[in-house]
Amino acid sequence: MNAYRETPTRRIDVHHHFFPADLLKETSNQNIGWKTPAGTLPWSPNASLKAMDASGIDIAILSMPALYKGSVCEENRAMARQRNLHMSQIATDHPGRFGFFACLPFLDDIEGALEEMSYAFDVLHADGVSMSSSYGDGPAMTYVGDDRYDPIWAELHRRQAVVFLHGAQITSSTPIPHPLLCIPISEVPNETFKAAAHLVVTGRKRKYPDVKIILAHLGGTTPLLAPRVAVLSNHMGCTLTPEEIMEDFKDFYYETALSAYGASLTAMDEFVQLDHILFGTDFPAVSQGMADWFTRHIEEHYLNEPKKLSMVMSGNSSQSKAWH
Template sequence: MLCIDVHHHFFPVDLNKAKSNEEMGWKTPLGTTPWSPEVSLKAMDKSGTDIAILSVPALFMGSVSEDNRIITRERNLAMWTTVQAHPTRFRFFACLPFLDDIEGALKEIAFAFDELHAVGISLSSSYGIGSQATYIGDDKYDTIWAELHRRKAVVFLHGAQVASSTPNPHPFLCIPISEVPNETFKAAAHLVVTGRKRKYPEIKIILAHLGGTTLMLAPRVAVLSKHMGCRLSPEEMLEDFKSFYYETALSSYDATLACLDQFLSPERILYGTDFPAVSLDMAEWYTSNIREYYGKNKKLKMILGGNALSLFPSLKC
């Protein structure tokens, strides 16, 4: 059964992932850093993953500057080089420079698709720090969304690894555990209530980690945001939440999968692991839940690989 991992991270050396993990309170799993393609290939072979789509973690990437453009380009070229070395095992989502750099983002989109043949673009839930952070549905990013719509692009949306007012309520509840999933929800909700999701229907947006808290909070947004002045009806907002794709990394359990099945059609569920941000053992705990919940039926085949093939036709080559 074909298995395609749409949430598989690429850790360039300059990212210094072990150090950034420490700053967020996350304990780096043994054997995942320093990362190399061989680290991922070994894990993929053990888990039965045929193809992994690489993406750089959603980290704050500085500000509008030439240096930021250079770093972004280097990371995209490094992922492209990995794909060239292992064309049957890897593809990649290109990253963009700090999103306020509209011109730089548009240039990188063109380069990523036209020259590097990326399968999509990875975006963070917001750009900036603290009160200066801007969520991706903001009007100032509309030109970027219009270009992604024109290209009928796939976007992989990952929650920003940023701290709230209480970033670490407990050592066991650090930023990657308690903050990142809610950031994904906030970005998805922002795209819905601003009308950006509805305005650009040709963009296929994948929400990391089953959308974080999206499944639970979408009905809350639908009614209460209407009360606050959103022009969309509750039914329209829920329809837009259902138009996202949801991938399974670090989120698959019988209750969450049952909720997902009730909420949207099965062709919008994709398989992901979040390796090497987590160990293979951690990722496999969730994968085993998927296999146990769905059994050996058509839905399992769709989620593990069939849906990704439909979304990324180039993987058939």
């Protein structure tokens, strides 16, 4: 009998990637210095189901990073629609096992993003949308809290929607420290923090409180750097008080993929309410075995608190209205 049937605690994985063949994910992995884990590519729904069953995961919410061209064009709109139709079909073909966070076109295309959002929610019944921490390249790169994106956040707020926010796979202004500390390891988590901080200090998070934003990887460095932002950004002119800034950081949802460990989970227990911690794996960006290493640490952390474990693994997603 596989682990899916043996595991008593229901599991909903909110960080589970959709990697269609035409994404050429192995090539993009090479470009960012990431060694593709054995057995994860080529990806298919059956590959995910096999890993899910072995790891005791009931439902996976599919998402993919923003890999569109940095421009406003019909190609980006068509690509987003194609991806969303594909994920929706997977969910239909495997009822009760998959949901999805919809892709949006390049975010500077406000009209296209609003149009795709409407189609994804009203026609395809997406569970939310996925966003990258920033859009564009070099000096033209813009973080998601920028004023230009205000119409998108206003619509997400109106819909009381969920946003899955993932750090962009971009280099910093200096080379990576070492090949063993490539972009996904050293840069992506910090990009998540930068986007979260940008949303807070620009007031976007407070202006649109009905948007439920899930930060990937426990928010990267967010829990540790939030107090620094609270005091120093206030000093630099942020109109929010340090206490208000901290309140807004604590209002994000945080998922556990590649970040769950005793010390980090203890910090999260102190930083946010328990109902703001969700379960994620990051499969198939990582192998099932790599994801299971972190899952075991969640189970160990809440070993003597089965109700808390159940909340993190699924209850916070399915019962506390984390995205419904």
